[in-house]
Amino acid sequence: MLSLCIALLIAIGNGRGEKARQCMLFTVGVLIVITISLFLAQGTESVEDGSVSEFDAKVISVERTLDGRSSVTIKSREYGKLRLTIFENDPYVPEPGSVVYIKGRLSYPESPRNPGEFDSGAYLKRLGIRYDLKVLSISEVREAAPFWQAIARFDMFMFDIRDKTTDLFGDQKPLAAAIFLGDTSLTTKDVSSLFRRMGCSHLLAVSGTHFSGFLMLVAMLTEGKGRKKTRDKVIFVMFCIVLGSFTGWSKSVTRSAIMSSATCCSKDSLSGMCLAALIMMIADPYSALSYGFLMSFMSCFAILLISPKLNYRLWRLGLSKETAQTVGVILSAQLGMLPFGCVTSLRYGILPFAVQIVSTFIAQTACIFFVPSVILGFVCGDAFAAPAKLMLIALINLMNTVAPVYSAFKLPRAIGIAILACVAYGLTPKSRLRERLVLPLVAILALACGSALAAVLNPVRTRVIFIDVGQGDSCLILSGGKSLLIDGGTYQAGRDHVSPVLDYYGVDQVDVAIATHLDEDHSGGIRYLYETGRIRQVVTSHAEGDMQEVQGGDEIRVSDDCTVTVISPTPDEYTWDSNEDSVVCLVETCGVSILMTGDIGAPTESALVRAGRVPDVDILKVAHHGSAYSTSDVFLDACRPEIAVISVGEQNEYGHPAPDTVGRITEHGSAIYMTSRTGAIILSFTDGGTDTEFYAYQ
Incomplete structure (x- = not known):
């Protein structure tokens, strides 16, 4: 939260006049929404662990995955938001908007027992969910309204298309589902662990990298045609909606679609990012607690604020313009995600940085091929999916080749905070605000140096x-x-x-x-x-x-x-x-x-x-x-x-x-x-x- 606010304050400092006032208003709005989110995260009543309860609940959403499961989010008056899993052989899958009667066992999510394990309790809490629910029986009390029934039928239709689309990629179907659709249900734990160790787990969820590849077709359709800007924006937004519907509107897809659309429709990218953040937090206040949300926006803010200056410096060092832009964007994104390096699997080093550059290029190229490959594959046969499939094979081979010699390090928390503070200070324009940041910056650097010195003088042998x-x-x-x-x-x-x-x-x-x-x-x-x-x-x-x-x-x-x-x-x-x-x-x-x-x-x-x-x-x-x-x-x-x-x-x-x-x-x-x-x-x-x-x- 603090990192997001720092980025917004920098944006305010870089703004002038009306733009600065708008950014300030947005910052206040962000703080209000974050406060509400934190309050709501503590809002439901406690229950006895393992107790059996019966209650009515409204179905908020149903997310289907290619392994046959359906993740159903419901909301009850007694226990707030809950999530349950419906398996392929279960006879009843509720529709969004319907009301169901549930008899189930409520328990608190298990905490991780070892370093590095996934903390499901913290994850669910950031979604506004406090309890695990094991369903003993479920039945429909009131069916969904006709509108929601139509939405459910459309969603099922798109799900069938997704399934047939990934079939085009043969033995690469699990990786294709993850990279192109953000559906990791078919991905083995070995592959997920491999991408996480390589620092490339973000490639297994649809992000801005993927969307920029998908939307290359739109750029070719709108560029140089003499069309009005409004029409180009409509085409861009409609294409984002089609892509979102096709990929199932998962959280990462929704985030990327909103960020891309808001940026396209705004006067400048920074305002677009602010607009996208506001839209998502109004739609779901709990999104402000999500690591995915925070990491996405911090990396985007860093790219917008840092990469222009960094690209110029790299170009002056002798890199070509294209290479400087690629390296500058990835370096800026890494700087933006520094605050999360201590609580996620992010690791740093020269080899990880090189792997991320190459893997990002391969994934983006695969996404460029994806849309035409799917269209031609459905019309003319599986062979036309070969270009995208070859990119997937190249990506997994890169990971397997590098894994035996891969070396990286986790950034100490104190050092990460110090680097973030220096970047924030360097981006702040000359003003009273910058002058007042000198003493806090010196204090942060002193604490970081003290922490690093203590680790050096008394290392863990x-x-x-x-x-x-x-x-x-x-x-x-x-x-x-x-x-x-x-x-x-x-x-x-x-x-x-x-x-x-x-x-x-x-x-x-x-x-x-x-x-x-x-x-x-x-x-x-x-x-x-x-x-x-x-x-x-x-x-x-x-x-x-x-x-x-x-x-x-x-x-x-x-x-x-x-x-x-x-x-x-x-x-x-x-x-x-x-x-x-x-x-x-x-x-x-x-x-x-x-x-x-x-x-x-x-x-x-x-x-x-x-x-x-x-x-x-x-x-x-x-x-x-x-x-x-x-x-x-x-x-x-x-x-x-x-x-x-x-x-x-x-x-x-x-x-x-x-x-x-x-x-x-x-x-x-x-x-x-x-x-x-x-x-x-x-x-x-x-x-x-x-x-x-x-x-x-x-």
Whole structure:
């Protein structure tokens, strides 16, 4: 919100006379709407989590996706806005404008349990939705008015056309649906994760980049024909409406269509952006809380205000005019989105910047080909969709080629704020306002420098993250720019939990992964990550396929500050029991020792104690999720941990952790951390000590 207001204040400073007064009026309007939005976001009454309720609700919208689902937004007097999902095989799909009777279970959205996971609760709250609704039964109370019935039939007709259109692209249908229509329902999580890691997730939603490609046909129709400006504007707006109807009027499509139309119809682009923002916030006050809305407008404001000066500077440096414009626009957009770099997956670097330039060019070229390809494809056959399809293939090949060598960094929050403040000051024209901004700017820069200096003087040497993968184990170790993963949970947990954590910490490829044993709840996630190219090397005790074998006495040096020593098993100790032959290893970093025990049971624990191979440690990763048959008194007497970490799923079918095991650990004076309660457990080791963070408590 603050960023949007800063951009508007700069616009005011650059304006003169009536224009400046209009911008000031708009700024006041924005602040009022934002205040109302924040108030409305807190407006509904609380309910008991998981309670069953019955109520009438009006259907506001129905959004169909190509995977057969329909996302239905409803509004009730008791609970405000709610959203429910209707699946393809469900017998009844309500129409917009109808009134339905619902019996359903209301609950609060689950908060993320690990860094990098999608926060559905925060997302729904920005839409004005506080509760998840699981529908038990739904029936129509009053049908929609004839007008809304006609709208529903037209929407269904356009949906069928969208489905047939994407069929033209064959095996590239999922990517075509995402890039051309903004429908990511067919896109696999692997592809979505790949685009997110490359900093190109915006290409999977229809944005200004796409619209500029789509509307190239309009430019050719109206340019140089001697037509009146009014007629050109009407053609442009009508084409935006047709495109919006064709692509299903998703939020990103609606935003792009309104921004394009408002800019076309306004005297200047800046006024057009202000008009578009006002239209959207009047239509839906909650849109002011959306990251998509804020990022779109901040990038557009930055392009309008920064790129002209930046383009000129780049041209003076020797770049061609066209290259300077392309680079200047992308750099300006990145500057505009700086405030969101700390709360989204945005990452920065020379390679990411180059990838964004090339991928944006390819996507825009594909969008230019899209409209004529579809028209000719329907009339003459699928072969005419080849140009757009080739662009899609080029785009996905670019991502897959760059992924293994991709390197980027997340911008520290303090540095991002300092850069934004400097840009805002530089764009403010010479005036009293600029003079008054000097002291705040100096203060911001001092705080940013202080924060950066503190990070330099007391850096995190090693970070250990016990990832919450439910009923399974996974631990990520980051030290000296290297990474090591010990177990990865199940195959699904590797995709849904471990992969987002890697994205969050900027780990494109894990250097070494240790599978303590090959049970699914430990090695499944490693298998997923290896198949998707996110692990270089996998080691375990009973190696299979491309895995390498490790045994007691082996040492893995993660960095100068962190080593991992394998304690057991050795080949002559194999019992050929998967759990008992788990890799047991000792992690030593910054004077702290962590014992990782896989799923060993009391027999292996006793054997290790008798052999004198159980060290005195600071932290114990409790074996077998706290099973009653592990973590014996003899073992606890030998390792004497101050902290015991139990990686376990909430209300699991095995009854883990066993009360007896918890009792034994407590009797030995160890503090117990359970991922089922705390979410991810993050240990950050610096020269000044250890910082412990429980992610679910944030």
